[in-house]
Amino acid sequence: MIGQRKAILQVNSITKDFVRRGFTSRAQTVMRAVNNVSLQLFANQTYALVGESGSGKSTTGRIICALERPTSGTVVFNDENYTDFSDHLLRQKIRGNIQMVLQDPFSSLNPRKTIEHAVLEALEIQKIGKNHSERLDAVVDMIERVGLSSGMINRYPHQFSGGQLQRVNIARALVVRPKILILDESVSALDVSVQAQVLNLLQDLKQEFSLSYLFITHDLSVVRFIADRVGVLRKGELVEEGTVDEIFDHPQTDYTQNLLSSIPIPNPEHRQLAF
Amino acid sequence: MAEVNVVANATPSKFSKLSSKWSVLRTSPSTLIGGVLLLVIALACILIPWLGHMDGTTTNTANMLLAPSARHPMGTDNVGRDTFTRVLLGGKASLTVGISAAAIAGIIGFIVGLYSAYYSKLGYLLMRVCDGLMAFPAILFAIVFIGAFGQSMRSVILSLSIVFIPMVARIVRSATLSNMNENYVQVLTNLGAGSFRILWRNIALNVIGAWIVEVTFVCADAILVEAAMSFIGAGIPQPQASWGNMLYDSRTYIYSAWWMTVFPGLALAFTVFVINMLGDGLREVFDPKSRR
Ligand SMILES: Nc1ncnc2c1ncn2[C@@H]1O[C@H](COP(=O)(O)OP(=O)(O)O)[C@@H](O)[C@H]1O
Numbered sequence: 001m002i003g004q005r006k007a008i009l010q011v012n013s014i015t016k017d018f019v020r021r022g023f024t025s026r027a028q029t030v031m032r033a034v035n036n037v038s039l040q041l042f043a044n045q046t047y048a049l050v051g052e053s054g055s056g057k058s059t060t061g062r063i064i065c066a067l068e069r070p071t072s073g074t075v076v077f078n079d080e081n082y083t084d085f086s087d088h089l090l091r092q093k094i095r096g097n098i099q100m101v102l103q104d105p106f107s108s109l110n111p112r113k114t115i116e117h118a119v120l121e122a123l124e125i126q127k128i129g130k131n132h133s134e135r136l137d138a139v140v141d142m143i144e145r146v147g148l149s150s151g152m153i154n155r156y157p158h159q160f161s162g163g164q165l166q167r168v169n170i171a172r173a174l175v176v177r178p179k180i181l182i183l184d185e186s187v188s189a190l191d192v193s194v195q196a197q198v199l200n201l202l203q204d205l206k207q208e209f210s211l212s213y214l215f216i217t218h219d220l221s222v223v224r225f226i227a228d229r230v231g232v233l234r235k236g237e238l239v240e241e242g243t244v245d246e247i248f249d250h251p252q253t254d255y256t257q258n259l260l261s262s263i264p265i266p267n268p269e270h271r272q273l274a275f
Numbered sequence: 276m277a278e279v280n281v282v283a284n285a286t287p288s289k290f291s292k293l294s295s296k297w298s299v300l301r302t303s304p305s306t307l308i309g310g311v312l313l314l315v316i317a318l319a320c321i322l323i324p325w326l327g328h329m330d331g332t333t334t335n336t337a338n339m340l341l342a343p344s345a346r347h348p349m350g351t352d353n354v355g356r357d358t359f360t361r362v363l364l365g366g367k368a369s370l371t372v373g374i375s376a377a378a379i380a381g382i383i384g385f386i387v388g389l390y391s392a393y394y395s396k397l398g399y400l401l402m403r404v405c406d407g408l409m410a411f412p413a414i415l416f417a418i419v420f421i422g423a424f425g426q427s428m429r430s431v432i433l434s435l436s437i438v439f440i441p442m443v444a445r446i447v448r449s450a451t452l453s454n455m456n457e458n459y460v461q462v463l464t465n466l467g468a469g470s471f472r473i474l475w476r477n478i479a480l481n482v483i484g485a486w487i488v489e490v491t492f493v494c495a496d497a498i499l500v501e502a503a504m505s506f507i508g509a510g511i512p513q514p515q516a517s518w519g520n521m522l523y524d525s526r527t528y529i530y531s532a533w534w535m536t537v538f539p540g541l542a543l544a545f546t547v548f549v550i551n552m553l554g555d556g557l558r559e560v561f562d563p564k565s566r567r
């Protein structure tokens with residue numbers, strides 16, 4: 001059904017090797033973090049990339065964000081292969097279009113900057129807006145759009161809760177108007193009730209800004225709620241891919257079944273964080 | 276829950292950050308006491324000789340080795356100069372050396388540390404150079420430097436600056452490296468930020484605390500090394516007073532004229548103690564672990 005539509009992002013057979021050096025520089029071990037992974041993102045859709053810890057999800061996300069270069073394979077945005085782009089070209093054509101929100105909302109923000117400053121900085125880097133006051137307006141709009149009050153704008157990160165900070169991180173990512181948002185475990189650190197609020201917000205924003213999400217998670221309980229397609233990673237390999245219903249109702253591998261069967265068990269650590 | 280609490284919290288502002296720094300200052304007495312005492316020492320060393328038109332260099336054989344009295348509160352030395360005056364002038368010289376060396380080493384060390392963390396290959400090279408410099412005892416390097424460039428206050432300051440650059444650079448580098456692992460740097464890179472914005476407009480803000488603390492200790496160390504250099508005759512040239520060369524002068528009179536040893540010695544020890552106290556206090560103020 002999506003076969004006819006054009007993908008906004010194509011990941012073509014990417015492989016990523018990390019070389020670890022031993023004490024003697026001759027003894028090298030190669031660790032294949034991502035192995036021949038292909039996937040496509042479409043506008044207005046969410047692709048969930050799931051798998052156990054260490055399966056290569058984040059590395060895939062970082063390659064898409066061009067924070068890491070693949071050992072082989074290509075990444076293509078809007079028909080443009082940016083795999084080998086220089087920093088300059090990346091800045092010009094890719095950075096503003098592909099943004100990310102990471103797991104830890106606290107360390108994603110500079111502790112010595114107000115949230116106004118943090119979001120404003122994104123606009124300054126991307127050179128969006130004619131002048132300071134225009135940028136400031138955009139910042140306030142976006143802060144309010146993610147459900148925070150503009151009166152909180154001069155506060156520092158330590159004055160917020162994790163859920164609020166993740167909203168700030170979302171605001172900073174979206175204020176530059178990207179096409180693609182990589183959400184790397186973005187709600188995994190939040191307690192369950194806050195998680196639901198942030199997921200709802202993400203759903204609304206996806207519609208409003210015609211975004212395409214790559215939703216990376218080890219926790220499948222939220223996937224059904226948010227995703228259109230699901231890819232299952234195991235030791236760097238995409239072992240299964242399909243629509244949410246296909247994956248959840250007819251998992252093809254034991255690995256996926258195991259991931260699914262671990263859903264209902266509540267995580268005791270999250271409970272403690274919540275209260 | 277937690278979210279609601281924060282929202283309910285009344286209007287904060289840029290002020291809250293400042294006032295929190297202030298309250299930490301108040302709860303860190305070492306910073307306050309150390310800072311005030313250092314200011315008092317500096318003002319005394321600069322203002323008293325200036326206001327009193329004191330002369331610390333003219334010799335007067337009629338006044339040789341006088342014990343402390345109302346006229347000479349710290350006595351006179353072996354060539355009849357007032358020890359009190361010379362202690363103050365020596366303090367001025369010591370503080371000038373300490374503060375200048377700390378400022379130069381501080382600024383260069385900051386830049387070197389920041390960039391050597393950001394560019395790993397450059398950093399590797401620079402850190403090997405720093406290791407090489409640190410392998411030299413500070414005083415040995417300074418003496419060789421003075422041997423090559425002549426004995427003057429400027430040479431003393433320059434040589435000590437070079438000696439202390441690696442100490443500052445190491446602290447700044449390690450603080451920068453730990454900041455580079457923070458997610459916010461990745462996010463900035465992902466937004467397209469260049470090295471200048473990442474280093475100077477983000478990481479620098481988080482490194483400056485550790486830096487100030489280190490610079491304070493460098494200042495105290497520089498004063499000590501300068502005294503040691505002057506004590507062996509390689510520091511501030513005579514007849515200009517310095518605590519080190521006063522101690523050098525005093526060593527043959529240590530039994531007959533104790534004041535020649537005791538007063539510059541006490542002044543040196545006390546000043547270094549005060550600066551270290553300030554440094555320890557600043558460490559408390561800037562250490563995130565000591566905060567809530
Ligand atoms: N910079 C790196 N250097 C070496 N190994 C890495 C690096 N980044 C990731 N890895 C390794 O690659 C594997 C996949 O990591 P990652 O993509 O973070 O997994 P996930 O996000 O699924 O937990 C892990 O075994 C990890 O140790």
Ligand SMILES: [Mg+2]
Binds near residue numbers: 057185
């Ligand atoms: Mg990960």
